[in-house]
Amino acid sequence: MISKMKTGQVLKIGLELHCQLTNLQTKLFCDCLSNYRNSSPNENTCPICLGLPGTLPLLNKKAVEFASMICMAFNCNIPEKISFYRKNYFYPDLPKNYQITQYNSYELSSIGYEGAIEFVGESKSKTDTSADDQERSKVRIARVQLEEDPGKITYEEDKSAVNNYSLIDYNRAGVSLVEIVTEPDFSSPLAVRTFLKEIVNLFEYLGVTDPSLEGSVRCDVNVSLGGGKKVEIKNISSFKEVEKSIYYEITRQKTLIMHDIDVKSETRHWDEKRKVTVAARSKEEEEEYRYFPEPDIPRIILGSKFVSRVRATLPELPIERLKRYTDVYKISDHTAKILINDKRISDFFEESLRYYKSPIEISNWIVNELLTKINEKDRQGISDHNVRGLDFLSVLPSQVAEVAKLVEEKSLNRNIARDIFDKSIESGTSPLKIIENLEIEKISDEASIIKIIQDILNSQPQLIEQSKNNPNVINYVLGLIMKETRGRVNPQIAMKLIKESLEAN
Amino acid sequence: MGTDIKKLCALAKLEIPEQNIAEISGKVKEVLLMFDKLDEFTTEGFEIKSTEDLKFERAFENLRDDRPRPTLESSGKTRPKLKLKNTKDGYVLGPRI
Amino acid sequence: MRSLYELPAFVVSRKIQDQEISAEEYISIIIERIKEVDSKVNSFTSLNFEGALTMSRAIDKKIKEGINTGLLTGIPVGIKDNISVQGLKNTCASRMLSEYVSPYDATVVSKIKEQGGIIIGKLNMDEFGMGTTSEYSSFGPVRNPWDLEYVAGGSSGGSAASVASLQIPLSLGSDTGGSIRCPSSFCSVIGIKPTYGSVSRSGLISYSNSLEQIGPIARTIYDLVPILNVISGEDPKDNTTVHKKYDYQLNTIDNLLTKKYKVGVLNEFIDDSEIEVARTSQKKVKQLEDYGCELEDTRIPLADYALASYYVIATAEASSNLSRYDNLRYGYEGSPEGYEWNSYFSESRSKFGDEVKLRILLGSYVLSAGYFGKYYAKAQTIRSMIKREFDILFNKYDILLLPTMPVLPFKLGEKISQPIEQYNLDVYTILANLAGLTAISIPAGLSEKGFPIGVQLIANAFDEQKLIDAAVILERAEGFEKWIPRI
The missing domain is CATH 1.10.10.410 (Arc Repressor Mutant, subunit A)
Structure with a gap:
């Protein structure tokens, strides 16, 4: 499904996703906290993550497990043995001036390789009849690798030129990061957006990360036009910016091509304030990472039973949930997709079912009433980040279940039920209570x-x-x-x- | 042997005074010549798999458990804090990027 | 009567435990001895006299209270300055780390402390362990106690010279390509490189991680074995250590006579050595025969490729290991304020000595784009092949015998700044590192002019016991304890 842009040049976009395994207790190679976000500068560090002389990395077992769960979700192959490599480059946020990562050039080292994932696709409005025939897009995954996050560099003054020095905080250094590299299988910025939304959701289903935490899921992009050279865009702070940066890069490359200027293979940084990409370094420099096998970490034997054992602990994935909703619950594809596309909504739905097992009725209340409300609030700009939330509304799954039950079992008029539901949402009172109150108050005798x-x-x-x-x-x-x-x-x-x-x- | 010593110095972040460049360049070349001994070795007739090296192996089960270290208060031990040099408000002072 | 500092550690330790003398008295004598001698030898980089005295008093108190104080009770141990001791400077004899104080103990150091050993100070070495003479040190060269104008060998020169000159009975060194064995040979002490994975490297400042091990140096095998037992063992802080029972024994001669070890003699190496070295090695062959060993000539066909293979791997790993020294978090005085980061890093790192710089450049080169296959991968392949050759040899032999060094100690400055000439001195010692085996250097005699000669024995991985047995035999055969330099 390669689409041609108006100029007739084939657009190819690939992604490099970085997902922090925030649900781990400790860092990848030491027993400092994985949650560095509440510590004062350099407090969450130890000789190992500061790279002090003589310290050795001690691989976190659970990190390997979490990474393998991601691989499974992306249908990657998982080898029986994995190993680690050093990626050598100097940078002040890197305590050892090399990053311990995985690398597949000399052997199969990474935890996952050659996967593919279909993304369910955004559900269009009900009136859009094409929704059901909508093709699922497939993205190939080149590899999934486990690596360490660097520290963070900040400045006192906003303009970096004004500063005489930088401030380095190594609290984040050594936090587990899973890098997922896709093949250049995206043909539009929109597809990228849809995919990212779904992937974030997937990470949440897997229970490996909390995507609502700032910086927990990050994304680099590579863009090539008309089979030309690949340009990598790094430093993109949020998913919204991902789309913008791609649009910018497409325009930039088109302009170059129009003027018969060669597009260079390079890495560019996304300048969020100016909304442009800026040349960072040439590929030539990058090739000098001097990868070689990390001698301090033995090759890890996962063994033949590893995959089946971890797979058994794998939570239900969105695609499986979708199938269950449509096949078992007979919920419409449209509604089911809306439910599963946000784990928290889907979990809310599941919880509601525990109070009243009528999936169709409940799903309609959630999708048609509750989500409409949330979207209204969203438009008012109440929630942000990568994930929208139910948190700001004090709705309980039991409330939805009760309304559904009133309508189905006590044949409550839908309009009245809707009013009651609104009242319930706003006041936090249970619908049953509201009905009772109404009935007591109605003086009809x-x-x-x-x-x-x-x-x-x-x-x-x-x-x-x-x-x-x-x-x-x-x-x-x-x-x-x-x-x-x-x-x-x-x-x-x-x-x-x-x-x-x-x-x- | 196209060893550009200055490029190598930039790569390794080593400052070598101009007057020493020739000497160190000569030494690098001398040692690389010794390394060329490796070229005489042919692996023909030997089957070597990339995983059949001397690298240690360790079973997944023997890796470190995901448990934070006991806090200093509860362990009763005082871990000597590393004194990082050049700090400001807890941050490590770094150069300009 | 001999002074306490001349006596073997195990003898003194017994006296301390029996309360014949106190640990404090002994440490005081040792301190005096160091003060008297080390200005000539230059084997220490920093001293821990106050700390040592405090520890000795604590031990005396425990002994009085009847508490078990361990295998190394009251024994002063010197630590090579690339092994972390909490609260002491850890310079690696480099200006890059001139102000660095370690906030933690290396695992081997904790173990020594737990067994009543007393850390007396840090020992001089070649910067970051890179050298064969202990001349490349920011503290100046270590001098050979047998002749102060001669090199002590390296890189653990301070560890060997301090023990040889009767300053301390025990020390720890590290051996990446012979760094324990070479100075042991040049100074006439006994030093062992344990099997890779048998001693924790946690706290050892890495030079070449896949090659190196920490090991002890002593004047007699009877002192070497207890400390080897103390430091060996799997360590949760080092994932490359191996779970095993490490319980080395000092067997009696009668017992050893029944073992009839098969010893393969690497004759080519003996023949290629200086004549006095060769002659002495042959004498050792004879002595082992006298004690019931079966000797046979043999060879390692791939040895010719070992040197290139070794230096490619060592420099590659070193270039990466030494990247972390950028003088931001720790290091020496100086602030990055006002600097652009590239220039700060380059300028900071100019504090490395010339030999270290050379090896960093070499390592960066062999790992750089397009060369990995030509150098690093090839070197690792040869390494595997060499290991295979050893496997075959150890099917046949218990022990291999060869000289430790092809030459006698030479004058200070004689081979300085001549990399290839120096590297060539390592050809006999690097084999054990490449193949992850254990090897020991045992005093074998003195040259006509009175310079020490060492013989090297190599055994299969985790076969330290065979080396210890052979050392007991050789010590019995000639009694090398009498070879003490006059200083």
């Missing part, structure tokens, strides 16, 4: 209304006399009743009863 009328007539006996000449008295009395009861009585019934009462007196 005639005896109660007659009592109110009598009380009014007793306090204002002149009304009986006046009513004989003035038909407006009935309306006046009704007004008093409404005032008294704060409008809880049925006006038709009340009118009838007022008439009867006046006549009887």
